[in-house]
Amino acid sequence: MLNHKQSQFSIAVASFAKHRLAMVCFYVLVALYALVILADFIAPYHFDQEDRNYSYAPATRIEFIDQGRLVWPFVYGQTLNFDVNHKRSYVVDAAQKYSLKLFHQGRLFGVENPGRIYIWGADSRGRDMFSRILHGGRISLSIGLLGTLISFSLGLLIGGIAGYFGGWVDSILMRVCEMFMLVPAFYLMLALRSAVPENVGALQVYLMVVLILALIGWASLARIIRGMSLSLRQRDYVLAAKSMGVSDMAIIVKHILPHTLSYSLVAIMLTIPSYIMLEAGLSLFGLGIQDPIPSWGNMLSDAMGIVQIQFAPWIMIPGIFIFVTVICFNVVGDALRDAFDPLYK
Amino acid sequence: MKNLLEVTNLSVHVKGKAILDRVSFNVPQGKITAIVGGSGSGKTSIASSILGLLPEPLQMTQGQILFDNKDLFLFNQEQLRLIRGSKMAMVFQEPLWAFNPLMTIGEQMDEVLRVHTSLNKIDRRHKILETLSKVELPNPNEIYKRYPHQLSGGQRQRAMIAQAVVTDPKLVIADEPTSNLDVTLQAKIMDLFRQFRKEGMTILLISHDLGMVAHLADEVIILHKGVIIEQGPVTAIMQKPKHKYTQSLLEAFG
Numbered sequence: 001m002l003n004h005k006q007s008q009f010s011i012a013v014a015s016f017a018k019h020r021l022a023m024v025c026f027y028v029l030v031a032l033y034a035l036v037i038l039a040d041f042i043a044p045y046h047f048d049q050e051d052r053n054y055s056y057a058p059a060t061r062i063e064f065i066d067q068g069r070l071v072w073p074f075v076y077g078q079t080l081n082f083d084v085n086h087k088r089s090y091v092v093d094a095a096q097k098y099s100l101k102l103f104h105q106g107r108l109f110g111v112e113n114p115g116r117i118y119i120w121g122a123d124s125r126g127r128d129m130f131s132r133i134l135h136g137g138r139i140s141l142s143i144g145l146l147g148t149l150i151s152f153s154l155g156l157l158i159g160g161i162a163g164y165f166g167g168w169v170d171s172i173l174m175r176v177c178e179m180f181m182l183v184p185a186f187y188l189m190l191a192l193r194s195a196v197p198e199n200v201g202a203l204q205v206y207l208m209v210v211l212i213l214a215l216i217g218w219a220s221l222a223r224i225i226r227g228m229s230l231s232l233r234q235r236d237y238v239l240a241a242k243s244m245g246v247s248d249m250a251i252i253v254k255h256i257l258p259h260t261l262s263y264s265l266v267a268i269m270l271t272i273p274s275y276i277m278l279e280a281g282l283s284l285f286g287l288g289i290q291d292p293i294p295s296w297g298n299m300l301s302d303a304m305g306i307v308q309i310q311f312a313p314w315i316m317i318p319g320i321f322i323f324v325t326v327i328c329f330n331v332v333g334d335a336l337r338d339a340f341d342p343l344y345k
Numbered sequence: 346m347k348n349l350l351e352v353t354n355l356s357v358h359v360k361g362k363a364i365l366d367r368v369s370f371n372v373p374q375g376k377i378t379a380i381v382g383g384s385g386s387g388k389t390s391i392a393s394s395i396l397g398l399l400p401e402p403l404q405m406t407q408g409q410i411l412f413d414n415k416d417l418f419l420f421n422q423e424q425l426r427l428i429r430g431s432k433m434a435m436v437f438q439e440p441l442w443a444f445n446p447l448m449t450i451g452e453q454m455d456e457v458l459r460v461h462t463s464l465n466k467i468d469r470r471h472k473i474l475e476t477l478s479k480v481e482l483p484n485p486n487e488i489y490k491r492y493p494h495q496l497s498g499g500q501r502q503r504a505m506i507a508q509a510v511v512t513d514p515k516l517v518i519a520d521e522p523t524s525n526l527d528v529t530l531q532a533k534i535m536d537l538f539r540q541f542r543k544e545g546m547t548i549l550l551i552s553h554d555l556g557m558v559a560h561l562a563d564e565v566i567i568l569h570k571g572v573i574i575e576q577g578p579v580t581a582i583m584q585k586p587k588h589k590y591t592q593s594l595l596e597a598f599g
Contacts, residue, residue: 166401235442236437236439236442236443237442237443237444237445237446239398239437239443240435240437240443240444241445241456242396242398242429243396243398243429243430243434243435244429244430244434244435244456244457244460244508244509245426245427245428245429245430245431245457245460245461246430246456246457246460247426247460250456250460254445254448254456255445258447259447
């Protein structure tokens with residue numbers, strides 16, 4: 001017997017769960033978000049805690065054996081030397097030993113001052129890459145979500161209104177959409193950024209980037225939702241709701257937009273990574289989030305010189321994070337699309 | 346006898362072609378009036394015109410509709426919206442499509458009450474359960490939580506009727522309310538309409554089924570190709586049809 005309790009949504013979720021790779025990617029994303037939410041606890045340092053004596057210091061080796069005996073893990077201090085060509089090199093100073101401490105000063109792990117632990121090396125100003133990546137993830141991962149949230153609210157509402165009312169409302173709204181779609185996204189982003197003063201606070205910059213991303217993406221979604229709502233408004237239950245005196249806005253929000261959910265959910269999953277990339281691009285050019293506040297994009301701007309990459313390849317790690325996040329979102333989005341597509345079953 | 350609805354010279358055109366041509370009829374208060382006609386006779390356009398919901402290419406070109414002695418054309422869209430669902434309501438032919446599949450029966454009835462009454466949540470729920478049991482749905486509490494596809498065809502039609510009458514409208518327009526039901530269910534739904542008539546509700550029944558109309562209606566209007574060819578009390582028309590088309594309709598039902 002057909003199980004009436006099983007909705008289209010739960011069928012799609014079950015079919016998604018069968019997609020092995022997508023489940024892995026989904027858990028990777030969950031782990032990434034958990035990591036950045038807990039950044040204050042997991043990261044050993046504040047994102048702006050610098051130590052110029054450790055500029056571009058390589059990853060600190062964690063030692064387990066001291067004088068032939070297995071001991072509690074510890075790290076050696078390092079001293080900075082310049083060779084004849086003024087090239088930096090760090091020399092392990094066996095005289096300084098700092099044992100690793102768990103739950104150190106309210107953080108997961110750390111070492112006593114003046115020791116330093118850089119599990120993924122340090123950047124030009126001796127700031128811990130690991131701590132900065134976690135804190136930067138807060139910006140990069142949340143900007144994608146927030147931007148998508150705003151642009152989808154806008155796109156759904158405007159698309160819904162245009163499709164439902166049709167006529168001149170539709171014409172005007174769609175021409176506005178086309179104005180936004182006319183300009184290539186990256187140039188539109190640069191233009192919008194240049195319209196805002198540059199000397200504003202960190203929070204304002206953050207909100208501004210969110211807003212810019214939202215303004216870029218809503219138009220294409222609005223066009224698709226408009227098409228769907230154009231056909232959904234012909235449904236009998238919309239006519240029935242009208243005959244009951246339900247207001248137009250209530251009909252759009254409750255009787256039309258929920259029926260676009262399976263499409264919008266997939267579109268959301270595929271839009272988030274593109275926003276993460278756009279934010280990274282903006283910050284890479286120094287137009288988005290400003291140093292000292294880290295984002296994966298502006299951390300990568302450190303890695304734009306060949307010399308730095310040669311000498312300190314670990315400054316490219318934020319790129320790996322962007323890459324993994326974007327890939328995971330895309331795989332999950334693709335799997336969701338297959339799961340919601342009845343022809344795939 | 347007082348007329349709840351008076352339609353005078355109603356004409357509806359689409360691109361110059363007449364769908365309804367100067368249709369005039371009255372719907373007396375507290376009676377069941379049936380509009381009978383074949384496919385494409387313009388039955389549904391009459392209902393849409395009364396509700397003010399003619400679909401896009403159709404246009405009302407002339408006429409007057411008096412509802413409760415008020416000219417509906419003098420109302421603006423917002424006033425019309427508040428009349429729809431509270432003073433007049435519609436029962437649709439196929440309740441599976443007339444319910445939003447993503448909302449429970451209870452939620453959809455609640456939406457109507459929220460628009461038209463100032464009752465609080467508990468009173469609204471009480472009213473809905475009361476209406477559901479009035480249309481003889483078993484276990485209203487269970488039905489309230491169900492989605493449309495979880496009900497049987499007969500249950501859905503009753504729920505649809507319940508949604509229409511939950512606000513105690515003066516006029517219920519029923520568009521082929523029984524066409525998709527089997528004969529025993531049809532009889533039960535007809536009983537329900539008789540019950541409503543007894544309670545003083547006015548019903549405008551739209552149907553192609555002259556057999557059902559003969560059993561249920563008080564007044565009959567025969568519509569053919571957008572023109573009223575005959576109208577009067579149901580007994581008179583059944584016994585002495587004047588028009589050839591009515592005769593052929595009657596012959597079709599034996």
